[in-house]
Every structure is written in structure tokens, then in C-alpha cells.
Amino acid sequence: MSTDNDHERFTRLLIQYEPELLRCVLVAVPNRADARDILQECSVALWRRFSEYDSERPFANWAMGFVRMEVRRFLRKSQRRAQLTERAAELLLQDEEQHAAELDERERYLKNCLDALSGDQRELLDGYYHKEHSVSELSQRNGRSVEAVYKMLQRIRLALHQCIESQMRGAEA
Amino acid sequence: MNSHDWESVIQRHLDGAALPEEVAGLSEQLESDADTRMLYIQMARIHATLAADDLDESDSDSFLRESTVFITKRPATLARWRLAVAALAVVALIAGVYFLRPSGEPEIATITELDGSVQWTGDGGQVTVDLEPGQRLHGGTLESLSVNSSAGLQFRDGSTVTVSGVSLLTISARDQKEFYLRHGNLSATVAPQPTGKPLIVHTPAAELEVLGTQFDVTADSSQTKVTVNEGRVRVERLTDGRVVEVPAAHQTVASIEVQQEFVVTALEKPTNSWKANLANEADEGRWISAMRALRLEVGRAVDNGEMTADEARQEFLARAANLREDEGSLHAAPVRSGRGARRDVSYMASLLVSREQSGPVVLAKGNKFRVRGRVRSPAGVTIGFSALDADRASGGRYLTRKRLEGEFDIELPLDAFQLLGDRSGATSPLGRELIHWWCSTDSREAVLEITSVRLLEPE
Numbered sequence: 042m043s044t045d046n047d048h049e050r051f052t053r054l055l056i057q058y059e060p061e062l063l064r065c066v067l068v069a070v071p072n073r074a075d076a077r078d079i080l081q082e083c084s085v086a087l088w089r090r091f092s093e094y095d096s097e098r099p100f101a102n103w104a105m106g107f108v109r110m111e112v113r114r115f116l117r118k119s120q121r122r123a124q125l126t127e128r129a130a131e132l133l134l135q136d137e138e139q140h141a142a143e144l145d146e147r148e149r150y151l152k153n154c155l156d157a158l159s160g161d162q163r164e165l166l167d168g169y170y171h172k173e174h175s176v177s178e179l180s181q182r183n184g185r186s187v188e189a190v191y192k193m194l195q196r197i198r199l200a201l202h203q204c205i206e207s208q209m210r211g212a213e214a
Numbered sequence: 215m216n217s218h219d220w221e222s223v224i225q226r227h228l229d230g231a232a233l234p235e236e237v238a239g240l241s242e243q244l245e246s247d248a249d250t251r252m253l254y255i256q257m258a259r260i261h262a263t264l265a266a267d268d269l270d271e272s273d274s275d276s277f278l279r280e281s282t283v284f285i286t287k288r289p290a291t292l293a294r295w296r297l298a299v300a301a302l303a304v305v306a307l308i309a310g311v312y313f314l315r316p317s318g319e320p321e322i323a324t325i326t327e328l329d330g331s332v333q334w335t336g337d338g339g340q341v342t343v344d345l346e347p348g349q350r351l352h353g354g355t356l357e358s359l360s361v362n363s364s365a366g367l368q369f370r371d372g373s374t375v376t377v378s379g380v381s382l383l384t385i386s387a388r389d390q391k392e393f394y395l396r397h398g399n400l401s402a403t404v405a406p407q408p409t410g411k412p413l414i415v416h417t418p419a420a421e422l423e424v425l426g427t428q429f430d431v432t433a434d435s436s437q438t439k440v441t442v443n444e445g446r447v448r449v450e451r452l453t454d455g456r457v458v459e460v461p462a463a464h465q466t467v468a469s470i471e472v473q474q475e476f477v478v479t480a481l482e483k484p485t486n487s488w489k490a491n492l493a494n495e496a497d498e499g500r501w502i503s504a505m506r507a508l509r510l511e512v513g514r515a516v517d518n519g520e521m522t523a524d525e526a527r528q529e530f531l532a533r534a535a536n537l538r539e540d541e542g543s544l545h546a547a548p549v550r551s552g553r554g555a556r557r558d559v560s561y562m563a564s565l566l567v568s569r570e571q572s573g574p575v576v577l578a579k580g581n582k583f584r585v586r587g588r589v590r591s592p593a594g595v596t597i598g599f600s601a602l603d604a605d606r607a608s609g610g611r612y613l614t615r616k617r618l619e620g621e622f623d624i625e626l627p628l629d630a631f632q633l634l635g636d637r638s639g640a641t642s643p644l645g646r647e648l649i650h651w652w653c654s655t656d657s658r659e660a661v662l663e664i665t666s667v668r669l670l671e672p673e
Contacts, residue, residue, distance in 0.1 A: 063262070071229075081506070126245065144255070151260060201260050
């Protein structure tokens, strides 16, 4: 039987590692609403099995097994929609784990690169990612076509990618 | 494709804007090439970090704030919208091919039956909504616009085709019959075709070659289910070119994903009962799992200041641990209703019975529908089903009306349903195969939800 103490300990661990787990889910399932649903199901599965968790082991490693399982289950259930195959998603999650140190480093550079964006670009990212406006809403607000908004988002992410690459090269030099 | 092209596909996939074929191609590339996987991960991590929204506020101004992942309201997803645009583009492309052809083509089919909202696009793009039985058609596109609409066509050689539910079928006017079923349900009884000129049915996931037979096809953007009742149909899965032959009383499912099984299986014996899988059989309406509903509920409590985020997490976990995975409800969604140029809107939850069943569900004397759900305010509700004869040549829509209030749990015997329209021939649903089930209301305020639908065994 779980105790209140367990409940509190689990909640604390979940709060701490939730962003990291969500990032992993979002790589295999980029749709944010789907990724949140997967994480919800995952958190319930983790809680149900929390009594088996060995606190000597890192929580994130233990939880990643559940994340993989829930991602697989989601992809199997939603096979009618445009999703990656289970095999492709599994390989991505494996590679992501293998390159964790490099990806953490890239994330630090991402913060610098975000500062280099123009006001318009930051506003668009804010609307899309933080305020979670749809592209259609953003197109109405900005007086641009839907297609133009998609293109802008893609250009901004490409610019961030190129900025990270350049900073990584600079650090190596 | 080079890495630049893959970068572009990856970006579209991240925004839910890639076509199913593009995502299938991307999956294949990711499975075989480590460099593309690394490029994907790098791009996806940028998207994921921005979406997970967990960078420190101090590091990136105010636009990336504390994570609110766990308790959030679900925003409208983009994927379906984008797919709809893509589907429209495909439709426009196909339609364009036909609209640009010279006029004066022969009439190839006659409308034999019409139910509900159906429209025809042909003759240089002219859209006809006021179709009538007996009307003759050239090549063009037939759209059945709602779950309870259908249209029957008869071709000059005697072949018949019925399109039902939300479906889009383009018919070629060449001497060889070619159908393009973009999505929806088609039942066909095909007369023997000339040697070397089989009837071809194109769907997004498969191509069917038919010499003379009776079969049903259900297609969406990523998979096609073919059920053969008589004769034999050759089915090619487009993703890898694999071919299977489906004999009578067998079926197959061709997916755009090559990892999915592509095998022929025998149809199960008909049954007289059915328990709806609301999540997977939903055709109209929005499935919301109980877990998601709980998340929204505690999210609202946080928004209203009734509990803190930590309390909400604890509440969520305590209650979610007891929920079944398949627990949830199908929420009625707005659909266009009415025949011809009328633009009425009703709120509908519907189920495509054949989607999950591996054998027909045949209606029998003594069957009753048991329906459970809730309405937020008292409302008149129409409950209906469509059923077809084994030869698919005839069938009908059956309706009953009830006034419902609050939580409801009702049993409806088959004789409570009336056949819609003035039909000649058999009017009883007994012995017919259950195809679609639906429940609708004209009242937006009713907020109709269905939690369970069963066809109870005859007593």
C-alpha cells in the first residue's frame, strides 16, 4: 500500500524530471497535445509501479523505460495518423540516450541562440510554443498566410540549429 | 533526397504538417540512416525544448516560463487541420484532372439511391447539391458529407456502387472503370469486366484490381481495409508493392506502414451482438479519455484557485490510478446536415461498426441497443443506424427519437426504429448487417456525450 510519504516523494521526482521526460516524448511524437497525453499515461504507470522503484537508481533512467513503452503504445494505437513507425521512434529514443551529453550541451547553446533572435521571431515563437496559438490564429494576428507562418517557424528553428552548430564548432576550436 | 530535403520533411513533421507518405518515407530513412536520425534529433530537440517550455526565465526573457506540462488544457491540434488541407489539395488535384478534360463525355452511371447530404462535382467543376435518383452522371467526384448519408450508383454494365458515411469517391469516365476512394466506405457489386480491363480502385494505401465480385472497402489516409464477400480481389500495398489476393469471405488491411502486417484473414462468423470500442470506432465526434477529462478537471481547479498545482498532481494521480485505459466518452461534434443546399448543423457522435470487427454484425429479432451517456441540458436526440443486405444492393437508415436528460442509460429494441424515407422492398432491419451507428442532437447546449453503446444479444 502506498503511503502519503510515497505520494509526496513521487510527486517531487515527477515535477523534477517531467520536462526531461517530455522532451524525450516530443522527439518521437512532436505533437504537443499527444506528447502530454503520453506523459500523463506514463505518470500514472510510474505511480502504479512506484513501490518497485529502487531509489539508489536515477529516477530518469527508470522512468525512460515507461516512456518508451507508452510511446510505443501510442504509435500502435494511432497508426491511422501520420506518425513515425515504432521502429524509427525506438531508434531515435536510443540515439537520444546515447548522445545525451552532446544534446545537453546543445541545449545550453540554444539559450544563447534564442537571445540572438529578432523581436518578431521571438514573438512568433512565444505565440506558437508558449501561448499555444494555432498557426491559423497566428496568421490572422500577423496578417500573413498560414503557409507563410509555417515557413517562418521552420526558418527560425533552422536558424537556431545553425547557430548551435556554429557555437559548437567555436567551442571545439 | 539529400540532407536538406530531409531537414524540410523533418520540420513539417514537427509541425504536424507532413503528409502520411512523407512521414512513412521519413520513418524508413530514420530506420536505415544514423546521420538522418542525428539531424532529426537535433531539430526535434529544439522543437521539444521550446514546447516543453522549461528554460529559465532569466536566461531567455519572459517568453519561456516555468513548465506547465502536467496540468494544462489541451490546445487544438494542428495535425488534423493540416491533413485536411493536404486532403483538399489532393482532391483539387484529382478534380482538376477531370475538370480540364473536354466536355461531351458519355454518361457512365445513374444515381439509384440517395440519403442525406450528398454532392457531385463534375462537368468543369460544377458542384451539384440537389441530386435526385435517376440522375445520370459523367466522370467526377461524389461526396457523401455526413455519417448518415449515402449514395448508390449503377453503371452501364450493371455494376453497382454504394458510398456511405463521410466519403469521397472520384470516378473516371474512361472505358476502363477507375475509382479513387480518398477516404470513406465503398461497397461494390461488380459485373464481369472485359479481359485485360479490370476495375481499378485507388486508395491512399492500396490499389485494388477487380474482375467481377462483391466487396467492401474502407479507406483513410493511412490504411485500407478490403472485405471480399464474393469472387476475388487483388490488393497491392502501395508502400512496398506487395500483393495479396483476397478470396471470398476473407479480408485484408493494407497500411502505409510496411511494419504493419499485410495478410489475408478469414472473416469471422456473423454475430448478433456488438460492444462499441468508442476510441477506435468513432467516425464523428471527439473521443476524450477519462484520464484526459480528469486532467482538464484538475487543471480548471488550478485555474480557478481551488487547488495548487502540487495538490492537483496528487489529486490526479490518486484518481487516475483507478481509471481503466478504455474509459472515456465520445463527445458529439458539429456536422453539416440536411439535404441539398440546406446548411443545417447538428451535433453528432457516430461509430463505424466494421472498423474493429473481423466479422459482420447482423441484426436479429430480439436485439436491443443499450446506450449510455449524458446531456448537459434536456434535449431531443436522434439515435440511428444504417444496415445493408448481404448483397449490399439494398439497405437503409433507421431512426428513433428520444428526449434525454442528465445521465441516461436506455435500451432501444429494433422495432423502436423507423426506416427513413419511402422505400419499396424490405423495410425491416432484421438480417441486415449493421454498418454505422450514430446519435445526434440539434441542440448545441445539450453537449451530448456517449459513454457506452452495445447491441445486446437477442433474449
